Amino acid sequence: MEKNSSKPLTETLNASGIFAPLKNHLAALDAFLEEQVLEFAPAARESLRYTFTHRGKRLRPALVFFSGWENEETVAPELVRAAATVELIHLATLVHDDILDDAKIRHSSPTLFAKYGSHTAVLLGDAIFAHALKLMSDFDAVELCRALANATREICTGEIWQTAERGNASVSLDDYFAMIQMKTGELFEVSALLGATLAGGGLEKGKAFAKFGRHLGRAYQIFDDIVDYLGDETTIGKTLGTDLASGKFTLPEILFLQKLDATARERFLAEVTAGTFGIKEVVAQMRDAGVFDESRAYFLKETQIAAGALAPYADDAGAKHLLAMSDFVASQVRKIS
Amino acid sequence: MEKNSSKPLTETLNASGIFAPLKNHLAALDAFLEEQVLEFAPAARESLRYTFTHRGKRLRPALVFFSGWENEETVAPELVRAAATVELIHLATLVHDDILDDAKIRHSSPTLFAKYGSHTAVLLGDAIFAHALKLMSDFDAVELCRALANATREICTGEIWQTAERGNASVSLDDYFAMIQMKTGELFEVSALLGATLAGGGLEKGKAFAKFGRHLGRAYQIFDDIVDYLGDETTIGKTLGTDLASGKFTLPEILFLQKLDATARERFLAEVTAGTFGIKEVVAQMRDAGVFDESRAYFLKETQIAAGALAPYADDAGAKHLLAMSDFVASQVRKIS
Numbered sequence: 001m002e003k004n005s006s007k008p009l010t011e012t013l014n015a016s017g018i019f020a021p022l023k024n025h026l027a028a029l030d031a032f033l034e035e036q037v038l039e040f041a042p043a044a045r046e047s048l049r050y051t052f053t054h055r056g057k058r059l060r061p062a063l064v065f066f067s068g069w070e071n072e073e074t075v076a077p078e079l080v081r082a083a084a085t086v087e088l089i090h091l092a093t094l095v096h097d098d099i100l101d102d103a104k105i106r107h108s109s110p111t112l113f114a115k116y117g118s119h120t121a122v123l124l125g126d127a128i129f130a131h132a133l134k135l136m137s138d139f140d141a142v143e144l145c146r147a148l149a150n151a152t153r154e155i156c157t158g159e160i161w162q163t164a165e166r167g168n169a170s171v172s173l174d175d176y177f178a179m180i181q182m183k184t185g186e187l188f189e190v191s192a193l194l195g196a197t198l199a200g201g202g203l204e205k206g207k208a209f210a211k212f213g214r215h216l217g218r219a220y221q222i223f224d225d226i227v228d229y230l231g232d233e234t235t236i237g238k239t240l241g242t243d244l245a246s247g248k249f250t251l252p253e254i255l256f257l258q259k260l261d262a263t264a265r266e267r268f269l270a271e272v273t274a275g276t277f278g279i280k281e282v283v284a285q286m287r288d289a290g291v292f293d294e295s296r297a298y299f300l301k302e303t304q305i306a307a308g309a310l311a312p313y314a315d316d317a318g319a320k321h322l323l324a325m326s327d328f329v330a331s332q333v334r335k336i337s
Numbered sequence: 338m339e340k341n342s343s344k345p346l347t348e349t350l351n352a353s354g355i356f357a358p359l360k361n362h363l364a365a366l367d368a369f370l371e372e373q374v375l376e377f378a379p380a381a382r383e384s385l386r387y388t389f390t391h392r393g394k395r396l397r398p399a400l401v402f403f404s405g406w407e408n409e410e411t412v413a414p415e416l417v418r419a420a421a422t423v424e425l426i427h428l429a430t431l432v433h434d435d436i437l438d439d440a441k442i443r444h445s446s447p448t449l450f451a452k453y454g455s456h457t458a459v460l461l462g463d464a465i466f467a468h469a470l471k472l473m474s475d476f477d478a479v480e481l482c483r484a485l486a487n488a489t490r491e492i493c494t495g496e497i498w499q500t501a502e503r504g505n506a507s508v509s510l511d512d513y514f515a516m517i518q519m520k521t522g523e524l525f526e527v528s529a530l531l532g533a534t535l536a537g538g539g540l541e542k543g544k545a546f547a548k549f550g551r552h553l554g555r556a557y558q559i560f561d562d563i564v565d566y567l568g569d570e571t572t573i574g575k576t577l578g579t580d581l582a583s584g585k586f587t588l589p590e591i592l593f594l595q596k597l598d599a600t601a602r603e604r605f606l607a608e609v610t611a612g613t614f615g616i617k618e619v620v621a622q623m624r625d626a627g628v629f630d631e632s633r634a635y636f637l638k639e640t641q642i643a644a645g646a647l648a649p650y651a652d653d654a655g656a657k658h659l660l661a662m663s664d665f666v667a668s669q670v671r672k673i674s
Contacts (some may be wrong), residue, residue, distance in 0.1 A: 040490070041519065043498035054457065090381045096463060100456050119437050119500050122459060126433060127493035129463060133470045134486035153377070156464035161380035163456050163459035 010057045012332065018324050019058075021072045024084070025065045026058065028075045032084050036135075040127065047116045047124050051091055059220070060086040060191040062325065066210045067195025069318025081135055082144075083196040086187060088132035089152055097124040097159075104266055144194060153187040158182025167247040169257055169269050176254055180221040188217025192322075209322075211309035216326050219302035223332070223333050225250035226295050229283055230336040244272060244282070253299065255291045296333055303330050347394045350667065353663050356395075361461050362402045362420070363395065365412045369421050372473075384453045384461050388428055391443055396557070397423040397528040404532025404546045406655025408647065418472055419481075419531040423524060425469035426489055451473070459496045481531060488523040495519025506594055513591055517558040518551070525554025531661075546659075548646035551656075553629040553663050556639035560670050562587035563632050566620055567673040579608060588635065590636065592628045620660040633670055640667050 013019055019026070033052055037045050040286050052222040056265075061083035096101070099121050105111065113121040129152060136145045158179050160319045165179075192213030197206045229252050244253060257265055271277040286292065305328050313319040350356055356363070374382050398420035405416045428636075430626050434440070435448040436458050437533060442448065450458040466489060473482045502508050518574055529550030533647050534543045566589055581590060610612040623629065650656040 041494040041498050047497070096459050100459055101471075120497055122433050122437055123493045123497045123500070125463070126429075126466060127490045127497065129466055130486050130489035130493060132471075133467075133492060134483055137474075137479050137483035137486055140479050142474050142477050142482065145479065145482050146471055146474035149467050149474055152467035153464045153471060156460045156467060157378040157381045160384070160457055160464065163376050164380040202383045211448045278630070329339040 009332070010055075011330065013057055013199070016138070016328055018321070018328050019062060022062060022065055023079070024072060024075050026061065028080045029058075029083050029087070030082060032080050035086065036088075036131065039131065042235050044124060044127060047120050048110060048128070049302055051095060051112050051124065051128070053113070054091070054094070054109070056087075056090065056094070056107075058087065059157075059325075060090055060187060062196040063188060063191035063213055063216070063322070066318045066321040067192040067213070068197075068199030068201070069195075069321060070199070071318075076199065078139065078198045079195060080097060081138065082191075082198055085132045085135045085148060086191045086194065088135070089148070089155070089187060092125045092128035092132065093155055093159075095121055095128065098126075139196070139198070144197065147190050147193060149192040154182040154186040157161070158186075162248065167273075168266070169249060169253075169255055170256060171249050173254060176251060180218050184221040185214045185217040188220070188294070189214035192216075195318075203315070208309045208312060209319075212306045212322060212326075215302045215306035215309065216322075216329070219299050219306065219326070222248070222251055222302065223329055224296060224297040225291060226250060226299070226333065227336065228252075229286070230292060235327050244277070244279075245275065247272070251295050252286055252291050255294050256286050256289055259289050259291070300330065303327075344358075346568060346669070347392075350394055350605075350665065353665055355658070355665050356399060358658060359399060359402055361409060362417070363398065366395075366398055366420050366424070369417045370424070372427075373421065375533055376468065381461060381464060382448060384457050385465070386500045387452065388432060388449050388461065388465070389447070391428070391431070391446070393424075393427065393431070395424065395429055396662070397524060400528035400550055400553070400659070401527060401532040403655045403662070404529040404550070405534075405536030405538070405656040406532075406653075406658060408654070409538070413536065414536045415476065416532060418475065419528075422469045422472045422485060423531065425472070426463050426485065426524060429462045429465035429469065432458055432465065432490055447579050450533075463476045466613045475674075476535070478534070481534065484527050484530060488527040491519040491523040492521075495523075499585065502586070504610075506586060506590075506602070508586050508591055510591060513586075513588060517555050521558040522554040525557070526551035529553075529648070532655075542650070545646045545649060547654075549643045549659055549663075552639045552643035552646065552658075553666070554637050555668060556643065556663070557634040559588055559632060559639065560666055561637070562589060563629060563670065564673065565589075567625070577638070581614070582612065584609070587615065588632050589623055589628050592631050593623045593626055596626045596628070636670050637667065640664075 034049075037048050038054075040048055064083040064086060065079055068076065070076070083288040094106070095112050098106060099113045103111050104114040105128065111121075112124065116124075133149055133152070136148045141146070158181075159270075161175075162179050162183065167174070190208045190213070193206050196209035201209070228250065233325050249257070257268070261267060268277075268282075306326050307323055310316075310319045310323060371386075374385050374389075377385055401416055401420040401423060403418075406414065407413070430447050431443070435443060436450045436455050438535040440448050448458075449461065453461075453565050467591075470482065470486055470489070473485045476482070495518075498512075499520065502512070502516075526547045527550070530547040531545050533546035538546070565587065586594070594605070597605060605614075643663050644660055645657045647653075647660060
């Protein structure tokens with residue numbers, strides 16, 4: 001589950017032209033989501049529509065569409081349904097995240113929680129989760145329903161895990177990667193799997209594209225962690241060092257803490273706990289310690305694994321679009337210094 | 338979603354012997370739920386186990402087991418899985434309800450929310466919902482997955498609807514029945530449907546048992562509404578008039594408000610809003626107006642429809658157990674005066 005960096009990246013993504021081939025697909029997705037509103041009891045519709053106005057980057061729907069790609073004109077209804085499903089799961093997690101983070105603003109407008117209260121936000125999030133799984137079950141392919149339910153559980157338990165580790169300065173790299181796999185990798189993976197499978201790609205292709213999705217998701221989460229330190233506040237739109245201040249140790253800090261000797265480590269943690277750290281000084285220290293270079297290396301490793309998974313599909317038009325997505329995120333990482 | 342009346346009714350239920358034939362079934366359910374804990378990431382296990390200690394009346398698992406009944410010894414694994422699924426959905430709704438109601442105690446011990454905080458409670462509720470749907474998708478019968486996802490969405494949107502109607506003194510009887518159908522009827526219905534279908538009962542039997550479940554669920558919710566007024570606080574364990582005090586109009590008030598003239602209605606609502614009403618006086622007025630007799634009549638109508646649905650299955654051992662459940666709830670309603 002990601003934070004408020006969405007809008008600027010969305011704009012950059014749109015400006016990049018990577019999503020341009022998806023014009024018809026995304027329009028069909030919007031229309032489909034609007035239709036879904038009527039499946040909910042009238043009392044829930046206004047708040048549901050409001051949730052839909054909080055559109056994210058739609059990376060997951062893009063993964064679905066490109067993984068099952070034919071061409072710009074052909075918009076297969078089953079892909080639209082699958083894209084809506086993963087987007088709804090993602091939206092539900094955001095709705096609940098905003099309650100937990102006491103977040104009042106998302107994408108420059110009030111969150112559902114701020115506008116309708118926690119009662120509606122908790123229940124509507126639940127209803128959106130359930131509706132997503134209902135949409136999935138309309139496919140008659142029970143293994144897709146299973147994969148999606150599994151991913152949903154992993155996202156939520158990944159968050160519980162991360163919450164439990166808050167303030168634990170000894171989180172291992174293994175645990176970090178397991179957590180981002182659960183929090184972001186799983187749903188990216190399922191998105192690609194759904195696209196490839198529903199388009200009749202077969203088991204081999206499904207596996208390969210799922211692997212691409214998984215590692216793109218992990219890369220994307222690392223990107224998000226780096227941005228928290230290095231992003232320009234005005235363009236990235238999130239507060240520098242928010243993760244650190246909240247005691248959530250992400251990749252850069254985990255790497256940093258591993259490099260400090262016992263005394264330095266203790267002093268650093270005491271400053272973090274007391275909230276007396278200067279973010280600029282911390283960033284400078286981390287940079288000197290090579291933490292961001294290493295983080296970028298981990299990021300690139302993920303994008304390389306992702307690209308490697310698609311190697312046997314070099315002639316697949318959809319795979320080309322997917323690789324462009326992955327290259328784009330990599331270019332964003334290179335930009336931040 | 339029901340309130341804290343559970344424990345005393347559970348005890349009465351157990352004392353009644355109605356659940357005695359389920360001894361092996363409920364033990365298998367417990368073992369199965371315990372196994373599920375290991376499917377969750379370690380960080381979520383302690384809180385999940387804690388949720389399982391808050392066992393309710395297990396009316397929904399009982400509906401599953403009796404609807405697919407063979408005998409006391411035969412515990413079909415697919416029924417255990419289905420019973421776990423509906424119980425997990427129910428538990429997840431309770432976990433989220435407790436956050437929304439700011440409830441610190443359930444069944445005489447701290448709620449998950451009180452013990453682990455809202456962060457864990459929101460996310461674990463989500464994870465339990467997702468896991469339930471994953472269990473369901475293991476059946477290879479996608480229509481069951483669909484029915485369960487649908488019921489889950491209806492429970493949550495039913496709650497949203499009820500929240501939206503809070504303080505609306507003009508709620509119609511039709512709306513009331515539609516809301517209790519969503520909040521309680523749906524999951525009872527799916528429980529019976531799962532039991533009958535998984536036991537190979539076929540479409541006709543599935544429909545009949547589903548209808549029984551639906552109307553038992555509605556009856557049960559009416560029972561819950563009456564208990565809020567007439568239950569003895571020490572044995573029923575919930576605060577008299579809590580619904581009224583919170584501006585939630587349930588069957589007795591809806592009927593009462595319909596009987597008042599404009600002046601009396603306005604005075605009554607002003608007292609409710611100001612919180613200056615005396616619950617004993619209100620109950621006496623409502624009783625004089627015949628509101629509880631009417632509520633009981635609505636209750637009995639539901640149990641009669643439920644029983645009628647099972648009429649073609651008079652020789653079915655499971656149907657006999659189900660009718661005993663329904664008779665038991667009816668006897669509880671007769672007891673409160």
